Amino acid sequence: MKRKKSKNEIKKEVLPSELLLRLGIEKEDVLFWVKNDMTSSSFLGESYLIAHKKGVYSIIPDGDVIFKEYSLIDDIFAETYVSSGSIMISENKEAAPFASFSLATAKKAEEFISFVRKTVKNTEEMQKRPDYVGEKDEFINKGRKKLFLRVLSYVPRYKAELFTVIAIIILSSLVNVVKPYLTGRILYDEVLTEGGMFYGKIFPFVLVFIGVNALTVVFGIVQGRVGAGISGKIIYDIKTEVFESMQKLGMSFFTSKRTGNLLNRINSDALDIQYFLNDGLPNFIINFLTIAIVGLVLFITNPLLSIAVLIPVPLIAFIIKSSARKFKKLKWHTWRRSSNMNSAINDTLLGIRVVKAFGREEHETRKFKEISNALYENRVREGIASAKVFPLLSWIMTAGGLMVWGLGGSQVISDKLTFGELMSFVGYLELLYNPVNFMVKTFDWWTNCMNSAQRIFEVTDRERDIKESENPIEIKKMRGEIELKNVTFSYEPNRNVLKNVSLKIHSGEMLGLVGHSGAGKSTITNIITRLYDVPDGEVLIDGINVKKIKSESLHSNIAMVLQETFLFSGTIKENIAYGRPDAKFEEIIDAAKKANAHGFITALPDGYDTQIGKNGIDLSGGEKQRISIARAILMDPAILILDEATSSLDTQTEKQIQQAIEELIKGRTTIAIAHRLSTLRNANRLAVVEDGKIVECGTHKELMDIENGIYKSMVEKQIHALDYTEVEK
Amino acid sequence: MNELNYLSPENGEFYELETGLIAYRDNKKDYGRVAVLRMFPLEYKDEFLSVRTENYERRDKNNEIGIIRKLSAFNALQQEIVLRELEKRYFVPEITKVESIEEEFANSIWKVETTAGKAEFTVNDMGSNLLNLGNNKIMLTDVFGNRYIIPDITKINDKAVKVIEIWI
Numbered sequence: 001m002k003r004k005k006s007k008n009e010i011k012k013e014v015l016p017s018e019l020l021l022r023l024g025i026e027k028e029d030v031l032f033w034v035k036n037d038m039t040s041s042s043f044l045g046e047s048y049l050i051a052h053k054k055g056v057y058s059i060i061p062d063g064d065v066i067f068k069e070y071s072l073i074d075d076i077f078a079e080t081y082v083s084s085g086s087i088m089i090s091e092n093k094e095a096a097p098f099a100s101f102s103l104a105t106a107k108k109a110e111e112f113i114s115f116v117r118k119t120v121k122n123t124e125e126m127q128k129r130p131d132y133v134g135e136k137d138e139f140i141n142k143g144r145k146k147l148f149l150r151v152l153s154y155v156p157r158y159k160a161e162l163f164t165v166i167a168i169i170i171l172s173s174l175v176n177v178v179k180p181y182l183t184g185r186i187l188y189d190e191v192l193t194e195g196g197m198f199y200g201k202i203f204p205f206v207l208v209f210i211g212v213n214a215l216t217v218v219f220g221i222v223q224g225r226v227g228a229g230i231s232g233k234i235i236y237d238i239k240t241e242v243f244e245s246m247q248k249l250g251m252s253f254f255t256s257k258r259t260g261n262l263l264n265r266i267n268s269d270a271l272d273i274q275y276f277l278n279d280g281l282p283n284f285i286i287n288f289l290t291i292a293i294v295g296l297v298l299f300i301t302n303p304l305l306s307i308a309v310l311i312p313v314p315l316i317a318f319i320i321k322s323s324a325r326k327f328k329k330l331k332w333h334t335w336r337r338s339s340n341m342n343s344a345i346n347d348t349l350l351g352i353r354v355v356k357a358f359g360r361e362e363h364e365t366r367k368f369k370e371i372s373n374a375l376y377e378n379r380v381r382e383g384i385a386s387a388k389v390f391p392l393l394s395w396i397m398t399a400g401g402l403m404v405w406g407l408g409g410s411q412v413i414s415d416k417l418t419f420g421e422l423m424s425f426v427g428y429l430e431l432l433y434n435p436v437n438f439m440v441k442t443f444d445w446w447t448n449c450m451n452s453a454q455r456i457f458e459v460t461d462r463e464r465d466i467k468e469s470e471n472p473i474e475i476k477k478m479r480g481e482i483e484l485k486n487v488t489f490s491y492e493p494n495r496n497v498l499k500n501v502s503l504k505i506h507s508g509e510m511l512g513l514v515g516h517s518g519a520g521k522s523t524i525t526n527i528i529t530r531l532y533d534v535p536d537g538e539v540l541i542d543g544i545n546v547k548k549i550k551s552e553s554l555h556s557n558i559a560m561v562l563q564e565t566f567l568f569s570g571t572i573k574e575n576i577a578y579g580r581p582d583a584k585f586e587e588i589i590d591a592a593k594k595a596n597a598h599g600f601i602t603a604l605p606d607g608y609d610t611q612i613g614k615n616g617i618d619l620s621g622g623e624k625q626r627i628s629i630a631r632a633i634l635m636d637p638a639i640l641i642l643d644e645a646t647s648s649l650d651t652q653t654e655k656q657i658q659q660a661i662e663e664l665i666k667g668r669t670t671i672a673i674a675h676r677l678s679t680l681r682n683a684n685r686l687a688v689v690e691d692g693k694i695v696e697c698g699t700h701k702e703l704m705d706i707e708n709g710i711y712k713s714m715v716e717k718q719i720h721a722l723d724y725t726e727v728e729k
Numbered sequence: 730m731n732e733l734n735y736l737s738p739e740n741g742e743f744y745e746l747e748t749g750l751i752a753y754r755d756n757k758k759d760y761g762r763v764a765v766l767r768m769f770p771l772e773y774k775d776e777f778l779s780v781r782t783e784n785y786e787r788r789d790k791n792n793e794i795g796i797i798r799k800l801s802a803f804n805a806l807q808q809e810i811v812l813r814e815l816e817k818r819y820f821v822p823e824i825t826k827v828e829s830i831e832e833e834f835a836n837s838i839w840k841v842e843t844t845a846g847k848a849e850f851t852v853n854d855m856g857s858n859l860l861n862l863g864n865n866k867i868m869l870t871d872v873f874g875n876r877y878i879i880p881d882i883t884k885i886n887d888k889a890v891k892v893i894e895i896w897i
């Protein structure tokens with residue numbers, strides 16, 4: 001397979017000098033540039049975006065040029081569509097298309113935009129930027145061999161076991177070769193023939209033969225055991241490595257569609273590798289050695305007959321190889337259909353309440369029948385296909401056998417060959433044909449294993465996107481002062497979720513964040529906890545940029561209580577102590593008490609030792625919530641984040657939890673997000689988030705005084721809510 | 730304002746701004762630049778269109794001006810303006826010829842000719858990024874999220890069909 005070299009290198013692209021010539025500009029005056037990939041909103045092709053010191057160009061080689069002077073640019077932004085996007089520039093409040101790009105260039109377009117923005121802001125302070133270095137190809141492909149070696153590189157850690165396996169493999173191949181010799185040449189020529197070396201010693205022969213067979217079995221068992229041991233350990237190593245790297249990766253890795261896919265398959269990928277190392281590889285070597293030794297022995301003893309034996313081999317290989325594709329297709333379909341079936345079952349079971357509530361049982365049953373029928377049909381097709389191929393194969397093998405019988409028979413008659421030797425040959429025939437089948441299949445197996453390995457290494461090799469700074473600052477106990485300075489942030493290129501947000505929260509203050517769904521409230525908390533890094537602006541805690549703070553300090557000082565509480569499998573005690581595994585029993589109980597959880601926990605048969613999610617103990621939403629509050633209380637954090645902590649609860653439970661939360665927020669900087677405004681009655685200040693911006697900020701009273709204020713209108717809309725009156729005081 | 734508001738040539742018109750962008754005005758108001766979105770992009774190309782004010786990305790706001798049930802009700806010029814906007818927004822190259830597909834581990838590298846010119850792209854894990862839309866129509870999504878349509882799989886060369894057949 002050909003491979004372009006360039007894929008493995010970091011390309012350093014150069015801005016074509018013809019373009020500079022055409023524009024009549026100097027290379028030195030180009031501040032930043034990007035190679036683009038569309039020439040219009042409906043055509044792909046090479047084009048360039050150039051930030052010159054006077055303004056920006058969008059230029060198509062042999063095509064149009066657009067120029068905008070910095071002083072005229074009000075704003076530059078991108079719109080993204082299904083598979084493409086536009087860079088828009090507004091002049092005098094009127095936006096006009098500047099350039100189109102495909103999603104492959106979205107990231108570069110974003111860099112370009114943010115560069116131009118900065119330049120427009122302070123045209124004086126233009127810094128010079130080096131030539132744009134093309135992005136490193138994310139999907140660096142290491143050659144197959146390299147990948148294979150890398151998988152094998154885990155093996156030498158287990159030298160003793162490896163040595164045993166290799167020794168056994170060689171011994172097994174030897175025994176394999178000896179067997180036909182015993183049952184042919186020795187049995188007929190030496191045991192059954194008069195004058196043979198062991199003439200008449202049938203009983204000892206049978207004993208020897210049984211002994212040899214027993215050896216095979218013993219070798220098989222030992223190899224299986226030791227091999228399973230090694231491959232198990234290797235997989236353990238690989239999985240641990242994957243898990244460790246996963247812990248270090250930023251959130252964006254998990255939420256991105258492409259990489260999310262990777263994770264789904266890690267387990268089955270690891271299994272693929274394990275099976276291959278366990279069964280595929282050793283058997284491949286045994287078969288290979290067997291074929292080599294047998295081939296050699298045959299050629300030495302009887303070249304003519306060996307050629308007859310070998311004739312069908314390429315034919316067999318060809319048939320197996322060409323039917324492999326068809327089998328692969330059928331196998332894939334079967335796999336896909338059975339996974340469809342699993343997800344149908346899963347959906348129905350998890351959503352059983354919805355199914356029943358909407359009376360859709362029949363619909364679901366019909367859907368299930370269809371899927372299961374499709375699976376059945378596919379299985380049948382698989383059966384039919386193999387029923388065609390395998391008889392053909394065995395026919396060819398039989399034909400090969402007959403040829404040996406015929407040729408060999410005539411040689412026996414003309415005394416060139418003993419009958420025993422002929423029998424050995426027939427035995428070798430099988431030794432040759434079966435491995436061929438296996439070897440061809442192993443090739444597919446190998447490809448699969450390498451695919452899996454590649455996916456796994458893609459995870460382990462991924463660089464951390466949230467990096468600990470070189471000399472992280474440790475803060476044992478934070479004061480809890482939070483400041484956002486001109487923060488702009490996006491999850492996906494070109495769709496800013498936070499737009500130039502500035503916000504200051506004082507130590508010990510409780511700030512309520514309100515706003516419509518999707519406004520960016522949770523996102524603000526995500527960047528404070530540094531689940532994501534911000535590209536523009538700064539997030540400061542106690543006056544220090546969070547990027548410089550030791551991640552451990554961030555974790556031990558900030559606690560979150562979320563709407564979807566997540567409890568880990570384990571006991572209630574372990575769950576409460578999750579952030580502080582060293583906590584004393586008394587502290588755990590104290591925290592649970594403060595969280596209003598002690599009561600229901602003690603009432604459980606196993607109390608604090610109750611296993612969550614096992615033995616039918618399933619806690620209610622409110623109970624889980626209180627456990628997660630206890631967890632936060634126990635951590636005694638300087639900063640507390642409550643994101644919709646009480647939104648799915650009934651009023652009675654909410655009251656209890658509200659009490660728990662009041663206990664929790666004492667003396668801590670708190671950011672609370674809630675749709676039910678009454679929940680925020682204790683907040684010192686409120687900030688209204690809309691469309692990624694903070695549009696109003698102040699005390700309840702101040703915000704109510706704004707004419708046509710957003711907060712005011714939100715309060716008015718909720719005025720009929722039962723528990724609203726409490727907000728007023 | 731929670732009811733469906735159907736736009737018709739009687740109550741308003743689409744026109745083109747100097748910048749080449751699409752705008753809408755009715756007898757009450759000139760909305761300036763608008764966005765037109767397909768509600769059922771896979772089923773209807775020029776029916777069930779949603780017309781929104783410019784900042785349509787703000788999902789929280791009800792910024793829909795109205796719905797076009799059938800674009801054909803409008804005059805030719807207006808149809809053209811709307812279609813141009815739709816084509817930009819729903820730009821997806823259609824593959825007319827497959828030059829080569831190189832399979833490499835879980836990735837496959839495609840070199841193709843499309844209605845929008847030549848393209849080269851990488852699809853990771855065809856199992857989840859190749860979608861059969863029915864009627865021999867296939868949609869591919871590359872590693873960046875770009876989509877490509879094969880309008881009729883029976884019309885592209887056999888070798889390419891062989892490669893993707895497995896996944897269909």
Ligand SMILES: Nc1ncnc2c1ncn2[C@@H]1O[C@H](COP(=O)(O)OP(=O)(O)OP(=O)(O)O)[C@@H](O)[C@H]1O
Pocket residue numbers: 255491492497515516517518519520521522523524
């Ligand atoms: N992981 C993500 N990847 C891409 N986009 C995201 C991600 N998380 C959130 N968004 C988008 O960012 C925007 C802001 O989301 P955010 O969760 O901050 O809203 P919110 O104000 O907390 O809303 P809600 O009140 O419904 O919880 C939304 O448009 C959402 O679709």
Ligand SMILES: [Mg+2]
Pocket residue numbers: 521522523643
């Ligand atoms: Mg939220």
